[in-house]
Amino acid sequence: MKWGVLVAMLVLGGCASVTDIEKxxxxxxxxxxxxxxxxxxxxxxxxxxxxxxxQIEPHKDGLRIIVPQKLTSNPTAVIDIEERSGGSSIKVFESMSNVPVRPGDIRKAATHCISGE
Known part of the structure; x- marks a missing residue:
């Protein structure tokens, strides 16, 4: 039963649009x-x-990165990067933000690039 709920959540998470994710x-x-x-x-x-x-596109005073799901080209995350004095303001929005077992590669990449190594 738990696996069925998890699979259903993952499948439904694939139906989100960029607008839905940003909400x-x-x-x-x-x-x-x-x-x-x-x-x-x-x-x-x-x-x-x-x-x-x-997908990278201009957005406000910076860029928007639309991250596809691992298996399809449907969006799973939107990352807004806005220019500010001395750097950037970064916001990561994920389609399954309330699911604790979502893939962590997006957050890991986003945090890795903050200061850069």
Whole structure:
């Protein structure tokens, strides 16, 4: 029964649009000393290890990165990177933000690129 509920949640999580994902609370909201384009390059490089290439588009005073699911091209996360003095403001929105067993590669990539190593 528990596995059935988990599978149903994962399947339903795949039906979210970018607008739906952005209506959720951010799972990560941080500030980086990197400019939006530098942060985005790092993030795309990290995510390419576990997923298909994300979509990058201009958004407000920075960039928006739309991260696809692992098995389909449907969006699973939206990362807004806005320029601010001395760096960037970063917000990560995930489609399954209330599911504790969601894949952690997006959050790991986002936190890795904050200061950069």
């Amino acid at each position: 959720t609370l951010p799972t990560l909201s941080v500030i980086s000393g990197k400019k939006p384009d530098v942060y985005a390059q790092c993030l795309v490089a990290q995510l390419s290890k576990t997923r298909k290439a994300p």
